[in-house]
Amino acid sequence: MARIPASERRAALVQAALRVVSQRGIAQATTRAIVAEAGMSLASFHYAFDSRDELIDELITTVVAREQEAVLPDDLQGHDIRDMLEAGLLRYFDHLRGDPEHEQAMLELTQYALRSPERHPLAIAQYDRYTELGARSLSAAAELAGVSWTTPVEQVARVLIAFTDGLTLTWLVTRDDDVARSVAHAAADALSRMAEPR
Amino acid sequence: MARIPASERRAALVQAALRVVSQRGIAQATTRAIVAEAGMSLASFHYAFDSRDELIDELITTVVAREQEAVLPDDLQGHDIRDMLEAGLLRYFDHLRGDPEHEQAMLELTQYALRSPERHPLAIAQYDRYTELGARSLSAAAELAGVSWTTPVEQVARVLIAFTDGLTLTWLVTRDDDVARSVAHAAADALSRMAEPR
DNA sequence: ACTGAAGTGGGACGATCGTCCCAGTCGCAT
DNA sequence: ATGCGACTGGGACGATCGTCCCACTTCAGT
Known part of the structure; x- marks a missing residue:
């Protein structure tokens, strides 16, 4: 896996999470499903985010903000x-x-x-x-x-x-x-x- | 626990499930949460229903039918x-x-x-x-x-x-x-x- | 070249999930 | 009363969850 700064990884994970939620629903948007979608390892997830809840919160915030x-x-x-x-x-x-x-x-x-x-x-x-x-x-x-x-x-x-x-x-x-x-x-x-x- | 025919237990479990879903959401409506709400044991659940999915299906069907x-x-x-x-x-x-x-x-x-x-x-x-x-x-x-x-x-x-x-x-x-x-x-x-x- | 920080990988933890098993108990028909 | 089927309780199973740990690699600044 290429080395990517944590800030970019956060954005990539949020995008991956949105795809997973769209395709399979939020109940299926597990940490493993999200990192698989993003092509990362589990450790990268918890390096970029403290918790799954933190990612979901950011997902809601950013996606709505970008709703434009x-x-x-x-x-x-x-x-x-x-x-x-x-x-x-x-x-x-x-x-x-x-x-x-x-x-x-x-x-x-x-x-x-x-x-x-x-x-x-x-x-x-x-x-x-x-x-x-x-x-x-x-x-x-x-x-x-x-x-x-x-x-x-x-x-x-x-x-x-x-x-x-x-x-x-x-x-x-x-x-x-x-x-x-x-x-x-x-x-x-x-x-x-x-x-x-x- | 009193002895209750399976058919009545099904109805009681559906009602308990509705209460749990209402109060805590469907994600929290686990088999254990439902039987706790109904005051039963886990075994009673799977005696009345083959699976959680079967109960959820019946919940949707009956609750809507009784929406009246x-x-x-x-x-x-x-x-x-x-x-x-x-x-x-x-x-x-x-x-x-x-x-x-x-x-x-x-x-x-x-x-x-x-x-x-x-x-x-x-x-x-x-x-x-x-x-x-x-x-x-x-x-x-x-x-x-x-x-x-x-x-x-x-x-x-x-x-x-x-x-x-x-x-x-x-x-x-x-x-x-x-x-x-x-x-x-x-x-x-x-x-x-x-x-x-x- | 050296070092320290940033980022990565894989395996492991405990918790909780749905489901199952089985020994035990109750109630009804006989 | 007695036998049998209906019902119950508790403990256990494997799977999956979120999270964590630690050894390792890469890169930037010196």
């Missing part, structure tokens, strides 16, 4: 705010269909964090990040459509996140594209009514 | 279909607030079933059951409000389930009642537009 606007539209399209929202939701749905395992992994990490009091803040931060990204998109869309939100945009964003969560969970189980599109349509409908012409 | 209309309104209230839907969603929210661990357990069981191909059908069945219950409520509400669904009621029900899932997940993380109520309001808004006067 990958999910969000860079060019908003549509005639009015409703169309824009639906287009954005459908774009998210395409992202979901393209990499279902990744979103499933995100869901599992959230639930995992929810299970221990000291990790709960990580789940909160995860949702704050989602809300921030959502609010940014909602603001941009309102700007382009010439409307303003009648409810604080953070609140609208939280509703948006709830809708995308529901879409994700339902589709992951049923794999029913038509239902997912109906959800996107209905969600865009509801959200657009939280805005009014400027 | 506990969640759903027995008396629909509201002036129009929109009000009825919002009242129903708020009623579900009350149920969620009253027993968050139960809904969290349901979510975990779904995700657990999603992780192995042979268990995926259980998750599908779980959602079919939800859809059935939702469709029944939606039909009753439409009847009372004198409207009819412009989309097949099963499809509307699937959207409803997605919305409640999103509400559940978001609230479990943030515990923000206001956001949950906003979600209920917006969801009722969107769903009501899938109906038209008769």
Whole structure:
């Protein structure tokens, strides 16, 4: 094994852990499975991290931080705010269909964090990040459509996140594209009514 | 330990397993934790069940089957279909607030079933059951409000389930009642537009 | 070239997991 | 009452888990 500084090893292990969680679930993301995925030895793991928990914490933190606007539209399209929202939701749905395992992994990490009091803040931060990204998109869309939100945009964003969560969970189980599109349509409908012409 | 026929022991173990999953998560629902919760010995477990997997499968199946209309309104209230839907969603929210661990357990069981191909059908069945219950409520509400669904009621029900899932997940993380109520309001808004006067 | 720190490898530890075995005990049909 | 099948208890099995230890190798600074 080549010699790699511990900092780089940490990043490589986090990436390997994400792949393992995506493919096999967090329950199967053992230290041995992760180092096998990363092509390292067990000792390298505990040289870079004090414990498996420390890696999982970093996994949640960094992966959410890097979630970026990958999910969000860079060019908003549509005639009015409703169309824009639906287009954005459908774009998210395409992202979901393209990499279902990744979103499933995100869901599992959230639930995992929810299970221990000291990790709960990580789940909160995860949702704050989602809300921030959502609010940014909602603001941009309102700007382009010439409307303003009648409810604080953070609140609208939280509703948006709830809708995308529901879409994700339902589709992951049923794999029913038509239902997912109906959800996107209905969600865009509801959200657009939280805005009014400027 | 009193002598109990295996069939009753199965039911008792399933109930104990549900409590353990609710309180500590499915990862902690080991055979030993379950029998401790049930006040039995390990041997009793494997006398009633061939394996832990068999119990988990039965847990998913029976708990979902018994989910009943506990969640759903027995008396629909509201002036129009929109009000009825919002009242129903708020009623579900009350149920969620009253027993968050139960809904969290349901979510975990779904995700657990999603992780192995042979268990995926259980998750599908779980959602079919939800859809059935939702469709029944939606039909009753439409009847009372004198409207009819412009989309097949099963499809509307699937959207409803997605919305409640999103509400559940978001609230479990943030515990923000206001956001949950906003979600209920917006969801009722969107769903009501899938109906038209008769 | 020498040295000390950084990084690596493999084997081992104790804990806990699901499962199994078997001697023992209870209750019911006869 | 007695025999037999249903049920129980406790201890044990091998597998796998997270973590640790220690001898070893490589590299940077001198």
